[in-house]
Amino acid sequence: MQKKLKHLNVHAFLLSFPQILWVLILPSQIVSAQKNTTIPVNVGVVLDMDTWIGKMGLSCISMALSDFYSSHSDYKTRIVLNNRDSKKDVVGAAAAALDLLKNTEVQAIMGPVSSIQAEFINDLGDKAHVPIISFSATSTFLSPLSSPYFIRATQNDSSQVKAISSIVKAFGWREVVPIYVDNQLGEGILPFLTDAFDEINARIPYCSAIPSLATDEQIVAELHKLMTIQTRVFIVHLLPSLGSRLFAKAKQLGMMGAGYAWICTDAITDELHSIDPSIIDTMQGVLGVRPHVPNTAELQSFIKRWKLKFQQSNSDIVNPQLNVFGLWAYDSMTALAMAIEEAGVSNIGFDQLSDISGNSTDLESFGVSRNGPKLLQAMLGTAFQGLSGDFIIVDGQLESPVYDIVNVIGNGVKEIGFWTADKGIVRQINPITIKKLGTILWPGDTATPPKGWANPKNGKKLRVGVPVNSRFSQFVKVTRNSQTNTTMVEGYCIDIFDAVMALVPYAVPYEYVPFATSVGMSAGSYDDLVYQVYLGNFDAVAGDIAITANRSLYVDFSLAYTESGIAMIVPTDNQSRNTWIFLKPLTWDLWLTSFLAFITIGLLIWVLEHRINDEFRGPPLHQIGTILCFSFSTMVFAHQEKIVSNLARFVLVIWFLVVFILTQSYTASLTTRLTVQQLQPTITSVDELIKTRAYVGYQNASFLSKILLQMGFDESRLVAFNSSEELNDLSTKGSGNGGIAAVFDEIPYMKLILGTYCISNWISSCT
Known part of the structure; x- marks a missing residue:
């Protein structure tokens, strides 16, 4: 039982x-059914897995997916990474992308690392309608306008040129030399640098292109070329490995000392933390620009987590340093995950092209993604606050609002300011108050900004011709020391030229070359000297060279720095030296009228006063003396007789007014004759000289001889003088005694003559 x-x-x-x-x-x-509700989406990753940026980028991409889906567990889509190694090769990158498109049918591709690889993969993405998202391809040759499915999740190289030109403008440099790698990376930025410097009136006298595989000998040879030019401001746009070698050789050649200015683009500045300390030591004083990354708590937390995880999988790398490319890789993968969820992407198959034949190549055998257009639009509209800052795609590439400006000091870099598109250079971002940079340590451990130029060691000097037959040594004087076999050039014109050249904001080496024969005599006239510039024998001429119409046909003149024109010097009227000049202010009629007026006034006052005033009485002789003394003493208001009659007082007031006017007019007239009349010339016109056939002087070998003949002077009446001393003798003798009656010359010479010899009886007059 x-x-x-x-x-x-x-x-x-x-x-x-x-x-x-x-x-x-x-x-x-x-x-299990709940888990199967998520939609896997295949995404390709094409990176150079053996390079630092490839390893760092892949680790950041993986962490981005882990962090994103842990905080967005409700999302229906899940990205599945399909990694491919491009093996640092363009063909390898293209083959990896082709495999992902054809065999895996990925909905998007992250990478590749280099711009050259991206340029070829972009064509595949455009053909398959698959977005290609690169966080490190910075070349300006890559444009989302020409490749609509290309998204640059990094800064364009051209976005930093404004920051660099602002630094150049801030220090007033007028010439810069770009040093760039001779490939697509370097050639792409050059046109943008040129345009940016044109806007601030800075010139690029030379472009230094260095091959990407340049040897040390090639680098040294190029640096020697840079030493022979006057510019001392260099913009370095090289890969970190090549840039490190460049600065090491520049240090050996003494090009990292005082007077030099070096500015690095972000290609080097972003990697300064990972460059060998021995190389950093050679870069002391170098300036650099790099994209600004806000120092947030989230960023610091991620860096700690990333270092721990990266070292677990890459134990051979000691003290790894995360740079901005890793942050962009993280943010771009986050943006892609958001866009895939928004667009509702699924792993549906590609539409095969109908015209694919059986013998087509692999490049023609993949189809077109059905999700591509809507995924592209979702990606372009994604904006959020990422680890690298504001992640906003504008016109197919990452927006770049702010750049850091750093200075290499000691073992690292120091932030000295920022550059923003709307404010330019500022000391701080928030609040923006000071529009200048902080303290900078320049190459050579100096705080003084370089002037940007220096006299080149082997540069060609400007040949400046100077006359040796100047009649006035105060303007130009050429002396030769036979013992030292040297020539000294001095004078007012030379001082002016030296002062002008000193104000030029760049070095212009020059030397003075006398226009003389082998024996030291003049090689020709001033016209011949000017013509040498036209022939190319001289680069310029400095001296007392007048501007004439004939000379202007061959050369350009500077603005006149002295009064220009031709002056005539003639003797003055000597009447002011006459002993009886005090009689000149009044005519004889006026003198007689004045005397009779004095007598008349005296008699009139006597008639009105003698009957009632005892002072006008007495013997006849006494009364006559009183009349004469009273009338003449009124001139100085010194009369002693007291006036009693009102009528007499009225007459006396009228007489005082007449006497006051008469004396003041006389004084003014006499003063004029004693002063102004000394400046009155004896000859007032050129026609008078021609009519009187007077002798006139002019400077020998001057262009004035032709002008005087054209004016109508007789050639036999023209007297040439060779020195200012000889002119002084001729002017002293006069025209009738073997001298001259007038002198014609340029105004600066005439002023010098009048000031040197104090010819008080001669006066200049412009003709």
Whole structure:
């Protein structure tokens, strides 16, 4: 019985076992069903896995997906990474992308690392309608306008040129020399640098292109070329490996000392933290620009987590340093995950092209993604606050609002300011108050900004011709020291030229070359000297060279720095030296009238006063003396007689007014004759000289001889003088005594003559 019951219980258990098993399995099936509701989306990753940027980028991409989906577990889509190694080769990158498009049918591709690889993969992405997202391809040759499915999740190289030109403008440099790698990376930025410097009136006298595989000998040879030019401001746009070698050789050649200015683009500045300390030591004083990354708590937390995880999988790398490319890789993968969810992308197959034949190549055998257009639009509209800052795609590439400006000091870099598109250079971003940079340590451990130029060691000097037959040594004087075999050039014109050249904001080496024969005599006239510039024998001429119409046909003149024109010097009127000049202010008629007026006034006052005033009475002789003394003493208001009659007082007031006017007019007239009349020339016109056939002087070998002949002077009446001393003698003798009656010359010479010899009886007059 017990066995039977036992058998029945076992049988009942076996009959109920499927139900129990179903109850136990049901919860796991429900959980599995929930997991199967997420949609996997294949995304390709094409990187150079053996390079630092490839390893760093892949680790950041993986962490971005892990962090994103852990905080967005409700998302229906899940990105599945399909990694491919491009093996640092363009063909390898293209083959990896082709495999992902054809065999895996990925919905997007992250990478590749280099711009050259991206340029070829972009064509595949455009053909398959698959977005190609690169976080490190910075070349300006890559444009989302020409490749609509290319998204540059990094800064364009051209976005930093404004920051660099602002630094150049801030220090007033007028010439810069770009040093760039001779490939697509370097050639792409050059046109943008040129345009930016043109806007601030800075010139690029020379472009230094260095091959990407340049040897040390090639680098040294190029640096020697840079030493022979005057510019000392260099813009370095090289890869970090090539840039490190460049600065090491520049240090050996003494080009990292005082007077030099070096500015690095972000290609080097972003990698300064990973460059060998010995190379950093050679870069002391170098300036650099790099994209600004806000120092947030989230960023610091991520860096710590990334270092820990990266070292676990790459134990051979000691103290790894994360740079901005890793942050862009993280943010771009985050943006892609957001865009895929928004667009509702699924792993549906590609539409195959209808015209694909059986003998087509691999480049023609993949189809077109159905999700591509909507995924592209979702990606272009994505904007969020990422680890690298504001992640906003504008016109197919990452927006670049702010750049850091750093200075290499010691073992690292120091932030000295920022550059923003709307404010330019500022000391701080928030609040923006000071529009200048902080303290800078320049090459050579100096705080003084370089002037940007220096005299080149082997540069060609400007040949400046100077006359040796100047009649006035105060303007130009050429002396030769036979013992030292050197020539000294001095004078007012030379001082002016030296002062002008000193103000030029760049070096212009020059030397003075006398226009003389082998024996030291003049090689020709001033016209001949000017013509040498036209022939190319001289680069310029400095001296007392007048601007004439004939000379202007061959050369360009500077603005006149002295009064220009031709002056005539003639003797003055000597009447001011006459002993009886005090009689000249009044005519004889006026003198007689004045005397009679004095007598008349005296008689009139006597008639009105003698009957009632005792002072006008007495003997006849006494009364006559009183009349004469009273009338003449009124001139100085010194009369002593007291006036009693009102009528006499009225007459006397009128007389005082007449006397006051008469004396003041006389004084003014006499003063004029004693001063102004000395400046009155004896000859007032050129026609008078021609009519009187007077002798006139002019400077020998001057262009004035032709002008005087054209004016109508007789050639026999022209007297040439060779020195200012000889002119002084001729002017002293006069025209009738073997001298001259007038002198014609340029105004600067005339002023010098009048000031040197104090010819008080001669006056200049412009003709």
